[in-house]
Amino acid sequence: MSLVETVRSASRALRSNMLRTVLSILGIVIGVGSVIALVSVGLGAQRQVTERITTLGTELININPVASRGFGSRISQASNVFTLSLAEEILANSPSLAHVVPLQQTNGLLIYDGANLQATVVGVTPQYADVMRYQPLIGRFIRQRDLDELEAVVVLGAEVAVELFGETLPIGERVIISAGGRRVPMLVVGVMEPRGQVFLSNFDDQVYVPITTLLSRVLGTRTVGSFVASAHSAEQAYDAVQQIQHFLTRKLGSSNRFRVSSQQSLLDTLTSTLGTFTVMLGSIAGISLLVGGIGIMNIMLVSVTERTREIGIRKALGARKADLLAQFLAEAIVLSVIGGLLGVGLGWAGSLAVQHYADMPTAVSPSAVLVALTFSAGVGVIFGVYPASRAARLDPVVALRHE
Amino acid sequence: MILQCVGLTKSYRMGSQEVHALRGVDLEVPEGSFMSIMGPSGSGKSTLMNLIGCLDRPTSGNLFVRGSDVSRLSADQLARVRNREIGFVFQQFNLLASLTAIENVELPLIYARVPARERRERAKLALERVGLSNRADHRPAELSGGQQQRVAIARALVNDPAIILADEPTGALDTKTGREVMSIFQELHSQGRTIILVTHDPEVARHAERIVHIRDGKVERIEEVVAA
Numbered sequence: 001m002s003l004v005e006t007v008r009s010a011s012r013a014l015r016s017n018m019l020r021t022v023l024s025i026l027g028i029v030i031g032v033g034s035v036i037a038l039v040s041v042g043l044g045a046q047r048q049v050t051e052r053i054t055t056l057g058t059e060l061i062n063i064n065p066v067a068s069r070g071f072g073s074r075i076s077q078a079s080n081v082f083t084l085s086l087a088e089e090i091l092a093n094s095p096s097l098a099h100v101v102p103l104q105q106t107n108g109l110l111i112y113d114g115a116n117l118q119a120t121v122v123g124v125t126p127q128y129a130d131v132m133r134y135q136p137l138i139g140r141f142i143r144q145r146d147l148d149e150l151e152a153v154v155v156l157g158a159e160v161a162v163e164l165f166g167e168t169l170p171i172g173e174r175v176i177i178s179a180g181g182r183r184v185p186m187l188v189v190g191v192m193e194p195r196g197q198v199f200l201s202n203f204d205d206q207v208y209v210p211i212t213t214l215l216s217r218v219l220g221t222r223t224v225g226s227f228v229a230s231a232h233s234a235e236q237a238y239d240a241v242q243q244i245q246h247f248l249t250r251k252l253g254s255s256n257r258f259r260v261s262s263q264q265s266l267l268d269t270l271t272s273t274l275g276t277f278t279v280m281l282g283s284i285a286g287i288s289l290l291v292g293g294i295g296i297m298n299i300m301l302v303s304v305t306e307r308t309r310e311i312g313i314r315k316a317l318g319a320r321k322a323d324l325l326a327q328f329l330a331e332a333i334v335l336s337v338i339g340g341l342l343g344v345g346l347g348w349a350g351s352l353a354v355q356h357y358a359d360m361p362t363a364v365s366p367s368a369v370l371v372a373l374t375f376s377a378g379v380g381v382i383f384g385v386y387p388a389s390r391a392a393r394l395d396p397v398v399a400l401r402h403e
Numbered sequence: 404m405i406l407q408c409v410g411l412t413k414s415y416r417m418g419s420q421e422v423h424a425l426r427g428v429d430l431e432v433p434e435g436s437f438m439s440i441m442g443p444s445g446s447g448k449s450t451l452m453n454l455i456g457c458l459d460r461p462t463s464g465n466l467f468v469r470g471s472d473v474s475r476l477s478a479d480q481l482a483r484v485r486n487r488e489i490g491f492v493f494q495q496f497n498l499l500a501s502l503t504a505i506e507n508v509e510l511p512l513i514y515a516r517v518p519a520r521e522r523r524e525r526a527k528l529a530l531e532r533v534g535l536s537n538r539a540d541h542r543p544a545e546l547s548g549g550q551q552q553r554v555a556i557a558r559a560l561v562n563d564p565a566i567i568l569a570d571e572p573t574g575a576l577d578t579k580t581g582r583e584v585m586s587i588f589q590e591l592h593s594q595g596r597t598i599i600l601v602t603h604d605p606e607v608a609r610h611a612e613r614i615v616h617i618r619d620g621k622v623e624r625i626e627e628v629v630a631a
Contacts, residue, residue, distance in 0.1 A: 005519070016501045313497045316458060317558070318486020318514035320479045396458045400497075 010330035021335065024299035027292025028339030028379065029346055032372045034285035036347025039368045041354055042278025044361035046271060053267045057133055058234040060263040061097075061241055063090070063227040063248070066256060081252060082224050084211070089251070090227065094243035096236040099127040102224040104214055108179030110207065112164050119160050120206045121179055123214030123224070131230045134203065139171045139190030146210040150217060154186040158194040159204035177209070180219045237262045282368070286375070292339065293379035300332050300387035311391050312399025321392040328391045332384025333377055340376030344369050404467070405565050405597050406432040406455065411464035411474075412620075413450050424450040426620035427464065432566070432599065437592040439600045439608035442617035449570075451617060452601045456491060456568050457484045469565050486514050490559030494571035496551040498543040504554045505530060505539040511562040529557040533587060549580035556587055560596075567591065567598045573607055585610050 014021045065082050084102050091100040104123040109116050128134070129141045136155060146153050154175060161170050170188045177184050186209065195203035215221055231240040241262050249255045304311070311324060319327075351362040408430040415422045424447045432438055442448040453459040454466060457473055460481070466474045468488050473481065490511075491497075498507045508526040517525070530536050533553040543551050552572060559567050569588065573581030589610060592598055600611055608614045609628055616623040 002519075005513075013501060309497075310499055313499065314510065314514075315482060316456070316485060316491050316497075317511045318482050318562075320482045320514070322479075323514060397453050400458070400493075 006326055006330045007334060010327065010334045013331055014334060020299060024296055025292075025335050025339035025342065027295035028289065028336050028376050029292075029343045031285065031289030031292040032340045032343025032376050033346030033350060034288055035282055035372045035375075036344055036364060036368055037350035037354065037362075038281035038285045039278055040347070040351035040362040040364045041360060042274060042281050043363040043365055043368070044351075044355070046274040046278065047363050048361045049270050049274060050267060053263050053270070055133070056263055057131075057230060058262075058264045058267060059098075059231040059237050060131065061229045061231065061237060061244065062259075062261050062263075063100075063229060063244060064259050064261075065226070066259050080223050081257075082226070083222055084215075084224065086251075087224075087227055090229065090244055090247060093247040094229075094240055096231050096240035096243055098230050098232050099131050100227050100229040101125050101128045101131050102211055103128075103226050103228055104211055104219070104224045105206075106179050106214070106219060108177050108207075108218075110160065110164060111176040111178060111183075112173065115164060117160060117164050119157070120201070121177060121214065121218070122206050122208050123211030124208050125211055128208070128228075131228060132203075134195060135193055136190040137193040138169075139188070141190055141192075142208060142210050147212045150213050151210060152184055152186040152213060152217065153189045153210065155190040155192060155208040156188060157192050157202075157204040157206045157208075159202070160207055161191040177207075177218065182218055184217055231262075234264065237264050241265075289372075289375060289379060292376075293336070293383040296332055296335055296339075296380065297383035297387060299335075300328065300384055301390070303331070304328065304387045304391045307391075308394065308399050308402040311394050312396050312402060315394070315396035316400060324392040325388045328388035329381065329384045332388065333380035336376045336380030336384075337373070340373045343376065344372065347372070404431050405434040405469055406430075406599075407467040408451075408455070409465045409467070411451070411454060411461045411466060413447075413454065413459070414462045423620055425454070425461070428617075428620075428622055430615065430622060432597060434565075434597055435592075435595045436613070437588070437598045437600070437611045439602060439611035439614045440617060441602060441605070441608050441614055442623075443603065446617045447620040448601055448603075448617045450620075452568065452570055452599075455566075455599060456489050457481045482514075486511055487562060488565040490562065490564040490567040492552070492555050492559050492567065492569035492572045494574040496543070496548075496555045496575070498551055498554055498558075500543055503540045503542055504535065504546065504557075507543070507554055508558045508561050511558060515562055525561055526557070529561040530554070532560065533557045547580070548576050549583055552576060552580075552584050553587065556584070556591075560591070565597060567596055568601070569598065570601045571603070572600070573604070574602075581607070 087100045087102040091097055101124060106121050108119060108121040110119050124142055125147060126142050126144050137158065139155070141155055142153070154177065156170060164175070170191060173188050174185050175188060177186055192203070211224065229240065229244065231237040241260050244260050245255065248258050252258060314324065348364055351364050354360055355362045408428050411425055411428040412423070413425040415424060428451060440448055440451060454461055461474050464474065465472050468484060473484050476484065505526050508529050509522045512522040512525060527536065527539065530539055533556050535550060535553050535557065538546060538550060546554065573584055576584060585607065588598055588600070600608065602608050612628055614626040614628060616626065
């Protein structure tokens with residue numbers, strides 16, 4: 001009998017007991033479905049993280065001060081050496097770097113026309129827009145002249161602009177920024193494009209001011225919170241990290257007083273963590289696939305017993321061991337492959353449902369589908385072999401006598 | 404000789420007891436003959452039928468089908484002999500309920516690896532010979548007992564076997580239908596088929612040319628049937 005005929009006759013045998021067939025593949029359907037759905041959640045998270053970090057740019061490097069032990073009431077942070085001039089020194093000593101942007105941020109209250117709004121006030125340099133690939137939607141960004149002249153200008157994040165001004169065009173309006181115990185009126189010169197949440201910070205509910213203005217007119221300090229640097233290209237990020245580390249260790253006398261981390265290394269760490277998480281989810285779901293396989297074996301064993309007489313008849317008519325082995329194995333495989341296909345559908349639907357209702361990103365990968373289908377066919381073979389070989393080994397005389 | 408038994412014995416172990424079902428059977432079946440095997444239950448007649456049908460192997464002795472010894476063949480080799488040389492007709496018809504009449508008739512051809520188109524043609528012809536071509540696509544449950552047995556006979560014929568081996572073929576049929584089925588066997592015999600009929604019914608057995616009486620695992624006597 002040809003392969004097509006074997007499969008066709010197997011499908012027919014399965015159709016003749018529809019309820020049982022459906023019940024027996026349920027395990028596989030749920031098993032494959034949960035593998036597909038859970039892996040899609042894991043992959044979705046992985047893809048989202050990658051996308052967000054890539055939007056920021058994998059050539060980005062963060063340089064942060066690390067708290068060190070001090071004595072008594074003296075300032076015990078390395079941050080007192082993080083200054084505007086250090087940013088220029090880092091850039092001058094790291095040939096792989098394109099920009100170094102000093103950052104300082106503080107929580108402040110924005111007041112406009114009797115309304116107010118809590119926002120993070122971020123002191124930046126003009127390069128910030130290039131480094132973060134973040135452009136104003138209307139108006140302009142901070143300029144070098146603003147820094148030089150300590151101008152009281154502010155660029156609003158998209159959400160801040162909407163919340164504070166509503167329909168009114170904010171450009172040219174004055175807001176009062178109240179932070180660090182001072183109230184400074186500032187002129188709105190621009191509104192940034194919407195960017196959304198990237199990790200812990202939401203770009204859209206921040207406002208941007210010249211860092212010099214923030215340091216001297218609001219906070220009254222000379223030190224900055226951190227640096228964000230960008231390498232000439234993503235490929236040069238690693239070299240840049242080495243150069244910064246080398247320079248700062250020499251400059252600050254110790255490598256324990258600062259931390260340099262590239263977006264690329266962050267991306268690698270997160271991707272591998274989420275990868276592990278995905279594999280784990282998939283494996284847990286894989287166990288249910290195994291349970292589904294046992295269900296198929298159970299049904300196949302019942303089926304072989306029930307059809308003992310049929311096996312006897314087929315043997316009397318000349319069926320060899322291999323013929324019966326093929327027949328019952330085909331039934332088990334058809335069962336599990338149909339179960340697998342339905343499971344892929346269920347998993348896909350489940351993944352769409354998660355995306356829609358739980359608002360989590362999901363990604364059904366073709367490889368997960370392929371693996372799940374191959375696996376379920378494999379389950380059919382593994383758990384079909386034993387019942388099929390029982391059928392093949394039956395003594396025709398005994399089988400024919402079976403009622 | 405199309406079939407020859409030489410000193411066939413068959414013993415089983417039933418617990419600690421050794422049961423000798425056949426104690427040395429010698430039998431010759433000439434080509435084109437019609438023979439009945441009769442005997443009371445427990446006589447060994449079923450065991451003999453299983454051996455002749457190549458469903459089982461003898462404990463000792465030899466069985467020749469068309470001159471070749473089949474008594475020491477492997478299970479798969481025996482399956483091949485059954486497929487090519489033996490056409491079974493059973494008391495309970497033994498059709499597969501999920502298949503149509505013509506598909507049931509095709510089964511032996513499937514195991515003989517006959518291509519699908521030729522299979523269909525030959526199965527059609529076999530059904531025609533038992534007068535059931537108009538029921539080809541019916542399932543066994545939609546056929547009467549007599550029709551089912553005719554499908555079974557078509558299935559036995561389809562591979563053109565050396566011997567048609569019928570085990571109580573009228574046992575599940577009423578007298579009239581039984582007679583119709585027997586007339587098919589008569590007709591097949593007249594066309595030169597070799598037929599072996601296993602029965603306990605003397606009336607049925609008399610359709611054959613010779614009746615082999617089995618008792619206590621041996622051939623008791625061979626009776627020539629005088630045409631009425």
